[in-house]
Amino acid sequence: MSTLVHPQANGQVESSNKIIVNNLKKRLDKKKGGWAEELSFVLLADRTTYKVATEAVIPTEVVIPTVRYLLQDHENDDKILAQDRDTIDELRDLDKICIAAHEQKIIKAYNKNIRVRRFQIGDLVLRKTFQNTKDPSAGKLAPKWEGPYLIDVEAGKGEYWLATLEGDDFPRSWNALHVKAFYM
Incomplete structure (x- = not known):
């Protein structure tokens, strides 16, 4: 990253980024695709390391x-x-x-x-659409929510099994973050 406002700092930023990248490479010997999980640890180590010129x-x-x-x-x-x-x-x-x-x-x-959303069995809800559930031909104006569906079973804390209005079950449970109440 470079800046036009303070061009004299560009070398310092590149030097700092080089240290972060090298530390990431050291931690990723065995898990090449897991850099996103390791980045926070590398940044924490970089920020908490005592740096002084000798x-x-x-x-x-x-x-x-x-x-x-x-x-x-x-x-x-x-x-x-x-x-x-x-x-x-x-x-x-x-x-x-x-x-x-x-x-x-x-x-x-x-x-x-x-704010945790709580639903009861039998409540009508809408399910958030994801990339794999959207109609690809709809483009930007595709609906963000689909449904309505029924809450069939509470699977755990904030997790629900959904069913269609005809009673057909979905193959997996849904988190309450991806479901919202539907009012008729």
Whole structure:
């Protein structure tokens, strides 16, 4: 993706996209067609990875020390590394708790606007048409709903078996999201 407003950022965007694509390729070794399921995990990993530019020390700075090299505390680095190894399990547990809390917030926000449709056996309903059930010759003006049908059996939470008005059953159940009430 490139932008005309900030052309200097085009290289940064392409670099970021390259990292995401490479990480996707690594995760898709066995399941080539499942990139859509893996994308959210790769994006989460990319967004939560700590990114900071490291300072390179050129070899001459080691032989002829500069002020920058002298100010670094090399003995303390080993102590910090040992402390990080000791606390990594606790940090992982805290991260898992934060991720679970975030997922709960997302689920709560998503489910806030969902209104479950409930039907009784014998109710008249319309069924949403899909690409395989539409008349291909109808074009854009094809009806979006077909029916009416009867609710024959409640198969589960929000799932119903439909029947035609003559009593013929359909070969599978329908989710309440794809069915709406029909009033005569």
